[in-house]
Amino acid sequence: MKPFCFSVDQITESQKASLHPMDIGLIRGYAVFDFFRTVNYKPLFLEDYLDRFIKSASKTHLNLNYTAQELEQIIHQLIQKNDLEQGGIRMVLSGGVSDNHFSPADGSLYIFCEELLMPSEEKYGQGVNLLTTEYIRPIPEIKTTNYALPVFLSADWKEKEAEDVLYHFNGIISESSRSNIFMVKDGLISTPKSNILMGITRKKILAFNDQINITDISLEELVNADEVFMSSTTKRILPITRIDGKPIGNGQVGVHTKKIMEDFKSLENKIALN
Incomplete structure (x- = not known):
């Protein structure tokens, strides 16, 4: 994992990112994500991936409080801060902490930059x-x-x-x-x-x-x-x-x-x- 990520509402050091232990993303395995690559510092097919991620959030009844334009801005900031010329970017929207520990709630957004090993x-x-x-x-x-x-x-x-x-x-x-x-x-x-x-x-x-x-x-x-x-x-x-x-x-x-x-x-x- 690269040094900087987006955690909940801000860009921070990746080692400081945390998830509530009762989040249903953890205790029920209920969360959505997407993953794309960067090539020469450019996110490959970003519009397509953001569209799918936003639709996944909507279909799973999870609130994503960011527009595609806001997500794109965050992603470009992370690419620069992490010097991610070639790598992977993972967006995760957790299921949230719900009253009954089961139903979807207000989830938390995380965006991580990663090293990427392609097949040999x-x-x-x-x-x-x-x-x-x-x-x-x-x-x-x-x-x-x-x-x-x-x-x-x-x-x-x-x-x-x-x-x-x-x-x-x-x-x-x-x-x-x-x-x-x-x-x-x-x-x-x-x-x-x-x-x-x-x-x-x-x-x-x-x-x-x-x-x-x-x-x-x-x-x-x-x-x-x-x-x-x-x-x-x-x-x-x-x-x-x-x-x-x-x-x-x-x-x-x-x-x-x-x-x-x-x-x-x-x-x-x-x-x-x-």
Whole structure:
């Protein structure tokens, strides 16, 4: 964590930030957050992330007493104070301290700047393995702090050489714990439409190609795809070459995946240079 953060109502030293022990963000796991990166001191796709964060607060009945413009001003101040050329910024709105220790109340806002470790070049070059698990994330259209299941499951990911999990339910896939999913079959790119977070990186990929099919995808279709990849803020576009240890297609990073990786990197570089 970087030295300075925004805590409740002011920029302060990060080590001085605190959360009330009865906040339902802590005792009930009820809070929302968002996370984005800086590139050359510029917050990447900031308008999109702020829009999603503000909507998440509204949908979860949490009072966010700052406008998008006020949040943007705070974020730029933090970038400068923390000298955050390349890194991550995490916004968290807690559930608050309520009379019955259960219902949403007036939450507290925190904005932290962090170091950010992207996947290795080996992972981008060879792809990663996902482990399937039957699950739908609670209120999946909202970016809540409820990551209990994947955190629990992550204890043996290293042993199983897994990057993350892949959620499915009633035979239909949705997302990974921190990423959206895409597949390629016979040249057609598809991505799930149901029980997912509307990812910002996903949104940019859809803008590259208006022929991408947004539809329900079965687990059977996915494991028989020619290519599979995931998208997220912290991974950009990361190839998935194995699911449950079994190869996807020929087990190599596919040409469509490589093209989208290049397109996204070009978009990022363009923003960084402007």
